[in-house]
Amino acid sequence: QDYEMWFRMIKGGYKFKYLPIISGQSRIHPEQDSNRKKNILIEDDNKFRIWVLETFLPEELWGKDKDNFRFYIKTATIFSQRELKQASSVSLMKASGYKTGNFTLFYYKAIIGFISAKYRMIRSIRAMARYLKDVIK
Numbered sequence: 001q002d003y004e005m006w007f008r009m010i011k012g013g014y015k016f017k018y019l020p021i022i023s024g025q026s027r028i029h030p031e032q033d034s035n036r037k038k039n040i041l042i043e044d045d046n047k048f049r050i051w052v053l054e055t056f057l058p059e060e061l062w063g064k065d066k067d068n069f070r071f072y073i074k075t076a077t078i079f080s081q082r083e084l085k086q087a088s089s090v091s092l093m094k095a096s097g098y099k100t101g102n103f104t105l106f107y108y109k110a111i112i113g114f115i116s117a118k119y120r121m122i123r124s125i126r127a128m129a130r131y132l133k134d135v136i137k
Contacts, residue, residue: 004048011056042083049079049087053094069098 010016033041052061053075058068072095079088 004051007052007056011060045082046084046086049084050090053087053090069095072098 058066058071062071072091076088076091076095079085079091
């Protein structure tokens with residue numbers, strides 16, 4: 001929940017240094033919020049990751065020498081695996097700005113669909129079928 005604060009500080013120009021020490025502790029128990037309020041936490045995580053994608057420039061997130069298209073595809077895949085559907089969609093939209101050609105983006109959408117849950121697979125197969133149907137015409 002402090003992630004947004006840290007990202008705002010980074011955006012504001014604050015500098016941080018790595019300290020090789022353990023400075024916190026956590027425990028796991030059945031009544032903790034991450035077990036009881038999973039849907040709320042997923043929704044909050046979606047909102048935060050979308051905020052990061054929309055607030056920061058690519059070079060602020062991963063440097064100037066990275067392939068933005070691949071990074072957005074990779075983050076979309078990771079978000080999808082973590083059930084962050086909205087954040088995954090935003091990342092795919094960001095990726096589409098770096099490659100032309102709908103087929104390339106469609107291909108990655110299909111891959112992400114196959115990596116995630118079964119209902120996502122069915123949607124990708126249907127989309128692929130519609131796309132192929134249009135291409136064959």
